[in-house]
Amino acid sequence: MTLLSVKDLKVTFNTEAGVVEAVRGVSFSLGRERLGIVGESGSGKTMTGRSVLRLIRPPGHIEASEMLFDGIDLMAASEREMRALRGQRIAMVMQDPKYSLNPVMKIGAQLTEGLRLRDKVDKATALAKAIEALEAVQIRDPERVMESYPHELSGGMGQRVMIAMMLIPNPDLLIADEPTSALDVTVQAEVLSILDALVRNRGMGLIFISHDLRLVARFCDRVLVMYKGRVVEELAAKNLMQAQHPYTQGLLNCLPRIGGSRAPLPGLDRTAAWAE
Amino acid sequence: MSLIEIENLSVTYHVGGHDVRAVEGVSLSVAARESYGLVGESGSGKSTILRAICGLAPVSGGTIRIGGEPVGAHRSKAFAARVQMVFQDPYASIHPRHTLDRTLSEPLAIHRLGDTDARVVRALTDVGLPPAFRFRYPHQLSGGQRQRVAIARALMLEPEILLLDEPTSALDASVQAETLNLLNRLREERGLTFLMVSHDLAVIDHMCDRVLVMQHGHAAEELTREALAGAQMQTDYARTLFNASADRMLEA
Ligand SMILES: Nc1ncnc2c1ncn2[C@@H]1O[C@H](COP(=O)(O)OP(=O)(O)OP(=O)(O)O)[C@@H](O)[C@H]1O
Numbered sequence: 001m002t003l004l005s006v007k008d009l010k011v012t013f014n015t016e017a018g019v020v021e022a023v024r025g026v027s028f029s030l031g032r033e034r035l036g037i038v039g040e041s042g043s044g045k046t047m048t049g050r051s052v053l054r055l056i057r058p059p060g061h062i063e064a065s066e067m068l069f070d071g072i073d074l075m076a077a078s079e080r081e082m083r084a085l086r087g088q089r090i091a092m093v094m095q096d097p098k099y100s101l102n103p104v105m106k107i108g109a110q111l112t113e114g115l116r117l118r119d120k121v122d123k124a125t126a127l128a129k130a131i132e133a134l135e136a137v138q139i140r141d142p143e144r145v146m147e148s149y150p151h152e153l154s155g156g157m158g159q160r161v162m163i164a165m166m167l168i169p170n171p172d173l174l175i176a177d178e179p180t181s182a183l184d185v186t187v188q189a190e191v192l193s194i195l196d197a198l199v200r201n202r203g204m205g206l207i208f209i210s211h212d213l214r215l216v217a218r219f220c221d222r223v224l225v226m227y228k229g230r231v232v233e234e235l236a237a238k239n240l241m242q243a244q245h246p247y248t249q250g251l252l253n254c255l256p257r258i259g260g261s262r263a264p265l266p267g268l269d270r271t272a273a274w275a276e
Numbered sequence: 277m278s279l280i281e282i283e284n285l286s287v288t289y290h291v292g293g294h295d296v297r298a299v300e301g302v303s304l305s306v307a308a309r310e311s312y313g314l315v316g317e318s319g320s321g322k323s324t325i326l327r328a329i330c331g332l333a334p335v336s337g338g339t340i341r342i343g344g345e346p347v348g349a350h351r352s353k354a355f356a357a358r359v360q361m362v363f364q365d366p367y368a369s370i371h372p373r374h375t376l377d378r379t380l381s382e383p384l385a386i387h388r389l390g391d392t393d394a395r396v397v398r399a400l401t402d403v404g405l406p407p408a409f410r411f412r413y414p415h416q417l418s419g420g421q422r423q424r425v426a427i428a429r430a431l432m433l434e435p436e437i438l439l440l441d442e443p444t445s446a447l448d449a450s451v452q453a454e455t456l457n458l459l460n461r462l463r464e465e466r467g468l469t470f471l472m473v474s475h476d477l478a479v480i481d482h483m484c485d486r487v488l489v490m491q492h493g494h495a496a497e498e499l500t501r502e503a504l505a506g507a508q509m510q511t512d513y514a515r516t517l518f519n520a521s522a523d524r525m526l527e528a
């Protein structure tokens with residue numbers, strides 16, 4: 001069943017220095033599954049994710065011939081309808097968590113705000129839910145973290161707080177932008193298993209944006225590979241290591257390995273025809 | 277004598293009536309021209325150690341010496357010319373409302389270095405960004421592009437010691453490779469010393485001669501590169517990290 005379908009998505013920025021085409025005709029559909037998006041830095045992964053929430057600030061401009069979420073036309077929805085969807089039915093874990101959290105509000109207040117205002121939950125229940133969410137993402141001392149401001153958290157703790165916050169309202173679609181890039185492997189595994197359980201048990205749809213090919217190969221069902229604003233390859237995640245496209249293959253070759261050579265890592269040949 | 281000597285370092289933050297012992301009694305030393313890694317659990321105090329060296333964390337015990345000199349409460353201009361840090365959060369080193377041009381040329385102005393134009397263009401090119409980006413603002417960049425600007429800024433003053441906090445964690449494999457190659461080349465050419473945090477053991481293995489595994493504010497175990505590659509770790513925690521490393525999982 002299709003939860004989200006995107007056809008021919010384009011994102012452009014009119015800057016003083018000219019037009020930047022950040023996304024150039026991206027199409028994909030998503031069921032209740034784990035879709036990975038990988039690709040080079042600057043290839044348009046974040047802009048693709050933000051477009052689904054229509055969170056592109058002017059002078060940025062979104063165009064698409066179709067963007068449907070659970071029967072709702074996201075291109076035609078009013079700003080008010082979009083606000084009702086954001087955070088509730090479609091949530092996004094931002095790439096810069098500390099920058100996306102409110103810097104002058106304690107974590108506890110940020111985690112319970114929605115529960116208190118929107119869901120009219122009483123204070124004690126909201127606090128208990130927030131602490132439970134922090135424990136789920138392996139925060140060691142949730143009480144202290146509730147009392148902290150974002151700048152008082154480590155990089156990986158900020159990421160986990162953001163994930164906890166996005167999961168509290170039980171969204172139908174979660175867009176996670178590099179959600180585990182600052183986590184050590186053991187904590188990362190726990191966080192992934194939470195996301196996995198939500199997809200399996202609750203039927204949540206997950207868009208998992210990451211530059212970590214090996215992680216995506218293990219964790220996702222399907223993968224889109226982006227380069228310069230386009231999808232250059234789409235494949236089953238388990239086949240990622242056997243990718244055909246020269247860009248994807250090139251990416252795999254330039255990963256360092258434990259016990260590997262210390263010679264300079266192979267780079268990527270960007271002169272080939274596919275790079276245009 | 278080692279270039280960086282940290283002895284019995286403790287750092288305690290105070291948050292809402294709680295004491296947070298972020299680092300407890302950690303010692304390490306890094307020789308000149310060495311590259312030393314820090315890995316470990318999220319929240320275990322890795323960034324705090326780097327911040328303490330820069331005078332940005334509340335040290336509650338122990339000493340930090342650079343070139344034999346204990347660092348005092350305030351870091352001088354000379355310290356900045358010698359030691360530069362690439363923060364985990366790129367916004368910590370780049371001002372959100374300044375163009376990249378201003379961000380990159382500011383350290384040159386403070387230290388009265390000339391040749392600004394050429395140096396800015398060179399710094400951008402070094403980290404794989406087009407020179408035209410110099411007139412952009414940070415919000416007009418992708419996450420990985422911002423991270424590269426932070427690296428470029430740290431290199432502007434040609435420091436002798438680079439403290440690198442997850443310098444490539446927001447970068448895809450190809451840009452990570454280019455950035456690691458650049459760092460290694462500069463280390464070779466300019467005789468730099470690195471103290472580098474990463475959660476990716478393969479990156480640490482590629483870049484570092486020795487690595488300290490941290491857990492919950494403590495040093496769990498120090499490993500040489502050979503011991504890491506040969507899986508000769510002594511502690512359970514270091515072994516767990518090693519076994520769960522992504523590049524090993526796929527081979528299994
Ligand atoms: N406000 C803006 N004005 C102009 N160009 C922009 C703006 N915001 C983003 N871009 C450009 O759009 C392109 C796509 O950015 P996006 O953030 O989607 O990349 P990404 O794939 O998420 O990269 P990363 O892995 O580095 O986060 C980049 O080249 C970026 O420089």
Ligand SMILES: Nc1ncnc2c1ncn2[C@@H]1O[C@H](COP(=O)(O)OP(=O)(O)OP(=O)(O)O)[C@@H](O)[C@H]1O
Binds near residue numbers: 157184296298320
């Ligand atoms: N400014 C601060 N005020 C209060 N506590 C802080 C502050 N900065 C860090 N901490 C706390 O110190 C501990 C260590 O944080 P640190 O940032 O050093 O961890 P880290 O090992 O770098 O983790 P990560 O891999 O997640 O970035 C954490 O519990 C964190 O919440």
Ligand SMILES: [Mg+2]
Binds near residue numbers: 046418420
């Ligand atoms: Mg991005």
Ligand SMILES: [Mg+2]
Binds near residue numbers: 324
């Ligand atoms: Mg850190």
